[in-house]
Amino acid sequence: MNPAITLATARRILTQLRHDHRTVALMALVPTLVIILLYYVIDDQRSFGAWAPILLCVFPFLVMFLVTSIATLRERTSGTLERLMATPLGKLDLLLGYGIAFGLMACVQVAIALTVSLTWLEFDLAGPLWSLVVIALLNALLGTALGLFCSAFARSEFQAVQFMPVVMIPQLLLGGILVPRDQMATVLEWISNVLPMSYAIEGMKDVVIGGELGGEFWRDVAVVAGSALLALILGAATLRRRTP
Amino acid sequence: MMNLSEPAIAVRDLRVVRGGVEVLHGLTFEVPRGQVTGLLGPSGCGKTTLMRAIVGVQIVTGGQVTVLGRPAGDPSLRRMIGYSTQNPAVYRDLSVVENLRYFAAVLKAPKSDVDRVIEEVGLSSVAGQLGGTLSGGQLNRASLAVALLGSPELVVLDEPTVGLDPVLRQELWRLFQSLADRGVTLIVSSHVMDEAARCQRLIVMREGEILADDTPHELREHTRTTDLEEAFLRLIEERTAA
Numbered sequence: 001m002n003p004a005i006t007l008a009t010a011r012r013i014l015t016q017l018r019h020d021h022r023t024v025a026l027m028a029l030v031p032t033l034v035i036i037l038l039y040y041v042i043d044d045q046r047s048f049g050a051w052a053p054i055l056l057c058v059f060p061f062l063v064m065f066l067v068t069s070i071a072t073l074r075e076r077t078s079g080t081l082e083r084l085m086a087t088p089l090g091k092l093d094l095l096l097g098y099g100i101a102f103g104l105m106a107c108v109q110v111a112i113a114l115t116v117s118l119t120w121l122e123f124d125l126a127g128p129l130w131s132l133v134v135i136a137l138l139n140a141l142l143g144t145a146l147g148l149f150c151s152a153f154a155r156s157e158f159q160a161v162q163f164m165p166v167v168m169i170p171q172l173l174l175g176g177i178l179v180p181r182d183q184m185a186t187v188l189e190w191i192s193n194v195l196p197m198s199y200a201i202e203g204m205k206d207v208v209i210g211g212e213l214g215g216e217f218w219r220d221v222a223v224v225a226g227s228a229l230l231a232l233i234l235g236a237a238t239l240r241r242r243t244p
Numbered sequence: 245m246m247n248l249s250e251p252a253i254a255v256r257d258l259r260v261v262r263g264g265v266e267v268l269h270g271l272t273f274e275v276p277r278g279q280v281t282g283l284l285g286p287s288g289c290g291k292t293t294l295m296r297a298i299v300g301v302q303i304v305t306g307g308q309v310t311v312l313g314r315p316a317g318d319p320s321l322r323r324m325i326g327y328s329t330q331n332p333a334v335y336r337d338l339s340v341v342e343n344l345r346y347f348a349a350v351l352k353a354p355k356s357d358v359d360r361v362i363e364e365v366g367l368s369s370v371a372g373q374l375g376g377t378l379s380g381g382q383l384n385r386a387s388l389a390v391a392l393l394g395s396p397e398l399v400v401l402d403e404p405t406v407g408l409d410p411v412l413r414q415e416l417w418r419l420f421q422s423l424a425d426r427g428v429t430l431i432v433s434s435h436v437m438d439e440a441a442r443c444q445r446l447i448v449m450r451e452g453e454i455l456a457d458d459t460p461h462e463l464r465e466h467t468r469t470t471d472l473e474e475a476f477l478r479l480i481e482e483r484t485a486a
Binding site for chain 1: 262263299300301302303317319322323325327329331332333334335336337338342346347349350351352374390
């Protein structure tokens with residue numbers, strides 16, 4: 001690993017994005033637009049207060065997962081990955097480069113969504129703002145890392161896109177959004193316990209309800225961060241210098 | 245650092261299996277330093293697989309590939325080899341300059357290299373254009389330019405002149421020769437026989453085997469023809485007769 005190469009990679013990915021205005025606009029604005037839509041659909045400040053943070057949690061994950069898995073797949077199919085694997089670039093340089101570039105995009109995404117929610121939509125946040133940002137960013141990083149990992153198993157863009165519901169929907173259903181986790185069947189609760197999104201949602205709930213951010217909040221943060229790191233290492237393991 | 249007495253590449257009994265089929269059947273040859281070696285043969289004869297094995301990105305089944313005195317794929321070789329694949333491996337959503345700046349950073353090549361290689365492959369007029377807007381030949385040259393970044397001791401080029409007009413092809417071959425004159429070893433694959441005459445050494449392949457490994461002159465003498473295309477046919481005849 002080499003910091004200069006990691007940063008050059010992140011800069012390269014951001015330059016690629018800069019040439020693609022539509023993708024940037026979609027990444028930056030879609031979460032905010034959906035939250036605004038939700039606000040008018042629910043039309044009830046209290047329920048909105050419960051749902052908004054979940055969207056803030058889910059969106060960075062979702063978008064980063066999709067964008068990363070497609071971007072790395074393109075890197076594999078265009079031959080640039082093979083070229084990079086023949087250079088001194090380390091596998092983690094590439095993965096962290098993607099993590100940094102898309103992490104920055106996630107910052108923009110979360111910043112816009114939060115600003116609109118907190119001002120126009122009068123979203124009431126009981127806990128400190130930074131804790132929400134931390135959770136949202138960790139989610140974005142987790143999405144990036146899982147996207148990298150899953151792209152290794154996709155041969156085409158068609159397959160890569162199909163991985164999104166596979167990874168996403170079980171985590172949402174079992175994450176305690178629709179049914180509280182402790183009311184699920186025991187087996188489902190066990191599964192829920194090993195899915196990182198469950199902890200992200202729980203942490204997010206802690207922030208919204210407010211009060212003291214105790215050990216439980218930090219446990220949730222640690223679990224999400226640990227999962228992102230694990231996915232990043234697994235993703236690195238799927239990159240091969242030599243291929244058949 | 246350069247030991248001219250030992251070959252740039254030594255391949256011993258190289259076997260490669262792809263998709264359950266053996267595509268290289270125990271190749272053995274050496275490539276001398278500071279020369280342009282042509283790798284000739286029809287499409288599908290194993291040229292690309294052989295080049296990938298030399299660069300160290302191919303999983304090999306058996307045999308040894310030694311490059312610049314080290315086993316192929318050794319981490320220390322990664323800055324010493326310039327490699328350009330058959331399909332142009334550049335980012336279509338970056339301009340030529342942006343592509344080269346990135347690869348120069350990865351290879352730790354000096355920044356001035358970017359302008360130099362753009363000049364060398366004749367892309368100055370489209371340097372600011374996105375890869376996706378270039379023609380096939382231009383894209384190929386952009387990919388070739390990446391392989392020339394830094395100061396590689398070995399340059400491996402897979403079909404670098406496909407789809408180029410004769411003037412450009414001639415210019416590129418002059419460039420290859422000037423690199424060789426500076427002591428760089430080049431391996432250039434082609435399925436066009438008329439490019440063979442521009443190499444100092446030829447390795448002729450067919451169906452995963454080496455038909456001939458000679459200078460163009462010796463090859464002509466041996467097959468008693470002045471035409472390399474004809475020579476190729478004679479070599480195949482010889483094989484089937486034997």
